[in-house]
Amino acid sequence: MCLAVxxxxxxxxxxxxxxxxxxxxxxxxxxxxxxxxxxxxxxEVDDWVLVHAGFAMSVLDEKEAKENxxxxxxxxxxxxELVGNEPTPKGDEDDQ
Numbered sequence: 344m345c346l347a348v349x350x351x352x353x354x355x356x357x358x359x360x361x362x363x364x365x366x367x368x369x370x371x372x373x374x375x376x377x378x379x380x381x382x383x384x385x386x387e388v389d390d391w392v393l394v395h396a397g398f399a400m401s402v403l404d405e406k407e408a409k410e411n412x413x414x415x416x417x418x419x420x421x422x423x424e425l426v427g428n429e430p431t432p433k434g435d436e437d438d439q
Contacts, residue, residue: 347395348415349408352388355380369394372412 350369357365365380369392380386383399391408392399403411
């Protein structure tokens with residue numbers, strides 16, 4: 344199963360390298376990860392993007408992003424925080 348998660352772009356960096364291109368620091372409800380913007384060259388700071396496997400796949404409006412988070416919470420449960428690349432139940436951070 345593939346899972347894409349909505350996040351808000353906080354900062355964009357242009358590596359100057361044609362292969363790498365622009366990347367963004369994306370906030371996922373408090374977790375921050377770097378994502379490639381190769382597939383969404385129109386993305387800007389404060390845009391919401393849907394990210395899968397380190398790549399922003401599409402630009403969303405804030406309403407769509409909230410709907411996606413609500414669906415993730417319904418599917419995974421309210422006690423799950425998305426940390427890194429895998430869902431982690433709250434309170435289990437010390438067990439890792």
